Amino acid sequence: MIRNYFKIAFRNLVRNKTYASINVSGLALGMTCGILIFLLVNYHLHFDNFHPNSDRIYRFVTEQHRETTSYTYSVPNPFGKAFRNDYTFGEKVARVATADDVVLTIKKGREIRKFKEGETVAFAETDFFDIFNFPLLQGNLKTALSEPNTAILTQKMARKFFGDADPINQTFRLDNKIEFKVTGVLKDLPINTDRKTEVYLSYNTLKQYNEWMASDDSWGGIRSSMQCFVRLRPGISPAEVEQVLPAYVKKYRPTNKNVHHYKLQPLDDIHFNARYGGVITKTNLWVLGCIGLFLIFTACVNFINLATAQALKRSKEVGVRKVLGSFRGQLFWQFIAETGLITALAIVLACAVSGLLLPFLNDWFKVQIAINPIANWQLLLFLPLLALVVTFFAGSYPGLILAGFQPVTALKGKISQQNIGGFNTRRMLIVGQFAISQVLIIGMIVITDQMRYSTQSDLGFNKEAVVMLPVATESSVLTMKTLKDQFSQIPGVQTVSVCQAAPASNENVWNTSPKYDNRAEDEAFSVSVKAADDQYVPMFELKMVAGRNLFPADSAKEFLVNETFTKKLGLKSPGEVIGKILSLNDGNTKGAIVGVVGDFHDRSFHDDINAVCIASAPDLYGRYAVKINMATVKSTLAALERTWSAMHPNQVYDYQFLDEQIGNFYETEELMLKLIQSFAAIAIFIGCLGLYGLVSFMAAQKTKEIGIRKVLGSSIGAILWIFVKEFSRLILIAFIVAAPIAYYAMSSWLKNFTFRVDLGVGIFASAIVGTFLIAFITVGFKSIKAALMNPIKALRTE
Structure with missing residues (x-):
């Protein structure tokens, strides 16, 4: 009987090719979206779920309470050590300090190879590998990072740096300053982890890289590169831990207006919490899931509409079948069989189309998803369930309509609108x-x-035709001045400024509490400090509202502030700040305010305009900003690369246009x-x-x-x-x-x-x-x- 259902169904579909093709394509399109969205949602829901005792793993995070509350996934550098020494709540505690945009140099005989790494390098304490399940294939996790100047790599990075050679005891240099010996090789990281580090360096070498970050006294600030993880002992709740954390604020930051509130963030929340840099929120996953269901629903609606329209042509067929003894149930299941056959064809087509579209999905979302029902049991369960639901949802109503025709009415061709359910x-x-x-x-x-509004509105500065080049880590004040002068001599270069970052930037952000006019306490608001030379204002065409521009200097002796800074002080006019003393960084940086610039967007349009301070500080410079003539862009960019590389032959050159950088917001x-x-x-x-x-x-x-x-x-x-x-x-x-x-x-x-x-x-x-x-x-x-x-x-x- 079932075989007969499908045989008749196949013949009907062959006879009505247009009807079948429209239905198959409509269902396939809806189910393609459903499959891709399912793969994406399922991928995100299984991040970092492979670590033992993952329900006891937490990250320490900080709420910073000023005039507004901000959130960061970092804590002060000494926090992890203090917590480990002061309390027994943590079974294991580990700090990880990432080293972004560093150059790793491998020397093999006369051959020198350089690799610029973004987020893949970090200094880590050995307990990190007791907390997280990243197995070592070569070496001993207990001792691999116990000695200074040691490192472990993933298989991928070992192949990248050393090819087929045994990486153990091989050496490389970090930023041409610190040499490390490879003491272990990790298994490649799984795709479903938010931990992106693939080069782990011994934490007790951090002092050679950044003395401030390694200091046990640097409670005064927080860098996003410092994270601290803990695996709590069994029976210890996060609430118990958070009750004792305010003691650190009272002990180490008693007078600071930037009040810290340290919290524990569960491991399974890290991937989804946007406040702390989560990749995607669960709300967005719900929205994607609903869109997938809606698109499948609309595809089923098409089927129902087309099937009921087709019912008029099949009324006599139904009448003949009923006269010859077919029961209503048999006719219903006959139509369900036809629907099942269409659905089966559609789901095969949907899987094929999904496979073709998956590379675009992976590229858009920067994920690594594959269609493999054998390896992915959730997909193996989802596909037949999807086919079953679609078959009965799309086929039941038309099947009941067809099976319900009266044979006499059907044979006479008197089927009316009411007989097939009406229009409603x-x-x-x-x-x-x-x-x-x-x-x-x-x-x-x-x-x-x-x-369009975000990218084409006036930002308060000119971002056009500006190229951002890196300041090499080995640069001195003299090197930066020399290279800046050489850039200025290149045909097509109009202006050059050396700075910490562009006016609008998410990199090298330094926020601190200012002390204005020798007042007894810091102000309640924070100020975003931008280190820059005297060419910064004319380069980006910032508007001077009061006072003058910075004079050339090799240290922060004078400051520019923006209009928002003066407004937050409650002053009637911007000019009132001229000549006043400004103190930053707990009094370590002082100078006079010499000018006020017009407000400009220092972040994306997501955020309000912050109070901004601009000062000369060569030790913070990270970028050369070069304004060029776009008519000669190709030759100018080539000349900039030659000039930069000649000055820094051991570094890796890269560049980015400022408007592209802002677009990344x-x-x-x-x-x-x-x-x-x-x-x-x-x-x-x-x-x-x-x-x-x-x-x-x-x-x-x-x-x-x-x-x-x-x-x-x-x-x-x-x-x-x-x-x-x-x-x-x-x-x-x-x-x-x-x-x-x-x-x-x-x-x-x-x-x-x-x-x-x-x-x-x-x-x-x-x-x-x-x-x-x-x-x-x-x-x-x-x-x-x-x-x-x-x-x-x-x-x-x-």
């Missing part, structure tokens, strides 16, 4: 489809407008825009297939009506209005449903931006006009074909 169900489904599509369209328009939003564009296009396409099915149904139902109208003199336009009126009403209802949902969703999203666009009427008008145009194009052919039909042929139809 199909109308409701179409409204649901287009409501989803319009929510996505409105979201796409809002995100596009916000991205909005990587998440760019990704979201790509996704919502893709999902909106898919939802619209699937919705249009459903609309096509509805118009097909209407055309079949109204064949005689159209013939009569034409005989009585109706124009083609009047006939078309029958169809246009129907889908226009549905789209308008869908818009009424979608508009408040989209408004709420996008209002919530825009709250992430301090500087944002308004949700105006134009956005919603654009969405509905665009939807109408797409719908007109979709139904136009079928409607015109019905309107041009020969009325005599229509009236003869029985």
